[in-house]
Amino acid sequence: MSEFQSSPKNLTRVKLTVDLVIFFAFLIAMDPRSSGIAVHEWLATAALAALIVHLLLSWDWIVQISRRFLGRVNLQTRINYILNWLLFIDGSIMMLSGFMISEAVFPALGIELPRNFAWRELHDMTANLFLLLLGLHTALHWGWVVDTFKRYIFKPLGRLVFFRRRKDVTA
């Protein structure tokens, strides 16, 4: 069991929060034209930490499927596992190419890197691919997304509204 797993309910709540943070950070970082280069770069660098937390929270699943991958694993899990690797590799390349053309983070740290136009192309390509892979990743976890949203967001909100209405009626 992971060190994070104080209780399955808490773990799911933490996972949902981390995933939402990564998702929205990615959406903002994905549009540097409107957010600005500095926000784009710093947010993407910070997202690395959130990504590591995301991987740590899914560590048990990763280890379990890595061990059983060549054995008996159902097709969806296999596809999911391969897709996750593709996301990880694409994300790593996107981050590296981003660092190589950095205008805000690396210059702020006083680091000058050799420039090559290939990094720019690679960054664009991996970013577009990442968006597609993120869509696939979300689609494969759609059941979890819907269940978790119902349980931890919609139901508590519904209870809150119902409780307020009942309070208003009794008052």
Add this chain to the structure above:
Amino acid sequence: MKTLGRILIILAVMAIVMGVTYAAVNAGGSSSDTPQFEAGRRPPFREGQFEGEHREGRDGREGGGGWMFGLIKNVGVIAVVVTLIVLPKSVARKRRRTAAAG
């Protein structure tokens, strides 16, 4: 301690991927006629890469409209991919259920 070890594993795998990419790009870049550019002068984004490009400002501090459009576009791409996968799966599941019930 266990968590630290796992973080190191993740970072090590990431470093391997990055190292291989760095070597590949440098090997390809040095042999080809890939244009180099001056430090601090990033080449422009490709045409149509980001919607804000068609508006004013390279660094895009252009107000709320740009933010919204970029976000909606990206959410739209993800939503289309999710719909294309989830919808057929859900329809197939429903058909299987009705077939089993009937």
